[in-house]
């Protein structure tokens with residue numbers, strides 16, 4: 211088991227990619243602190259039971275990762291319970307759409323709060339513990355749209371590009387403490403996030419991809435396991451890894 215005894219905090223872990231990472235980390239032996247907002251409240255208990263079958267400890271906390279006091283309490287409770295944090299996965303995110311001329315300030319602010327400010331807040335409160343431990347892995351869920359932009363997605367693309375720039379900067383600051391920081395920038399992945407986008411858009415998008423289909427959660431999570439594992443992930447830092455069907459090629 212690649213993560214045996216490690217402690218991982220995963221945001222937005224109730225469904226989609228975050229849930230997939232929680233399952234993969236539990237299989238590898240990691241103890242888990244799982245956050246979600248409220249839509250997965252009814253499913254979180256069965257997920258927790260499923261994860262505990264792997265013999266790991268799991269705690270769950272409902273709350274908004276863009277809220278500083280929630281984040282501070284989440285990290286304090288994690289340290290009280292486990293006394294360390296080895297892996298932070300900043301995965302929680304939202305997707306809304308609007309052309310720039312119609313975008314309200316509220317829509318912009320909410321996107322930046324949930325998809326970018328939360329990454330800062332979680333990292334801000336976790337890093338002092340990782341510095342004390344002289345080890346840690348930070349994995350931030352960006353998006354290929356943060357690399358190439360997207361129509362009706364200027365706020366989303368700006369937030370995700372912000373995540374990539376933020377990650378490179380903390381990688382530079384924290385490497386000397388044994389802490390790595392990397393992004394995963396998936397292309398379209400079959401989750402609730404893109405389920406309601408219309409079929410015409412989906413066909414148009416698939417036609418652009420080198421591998422002309424959308425990815426599955428199970429095809430993204432191995433990248434998170436790689437970045438979290440020792441020695442596999444040891445010398446990746448400041449990187450943006452792209453499980454994206456060839457939507458962006460760097």
Ligand code: NAP
Nearest residue numbers: 222224226227247248249250274275302303398399401403
């Ligand atoms: P998803 O299925 O919609 O799940 C999003 C998760 O984030 C849910 O667990 C949700 O909680 C949680 N969440 C949303 N706002 C939150 C908040 N303020 N505080 C705490 N948790 C919050 O989305 P996904 O497709 O798995 O996306 C996961 C990440 O991958 C996101 O950062 C997304 O931008 C990124 N991504 C996704 C795709 C894609 O095509 N799916 C592509 C590139 C990047 P509830 O369930 O309680 O609402």
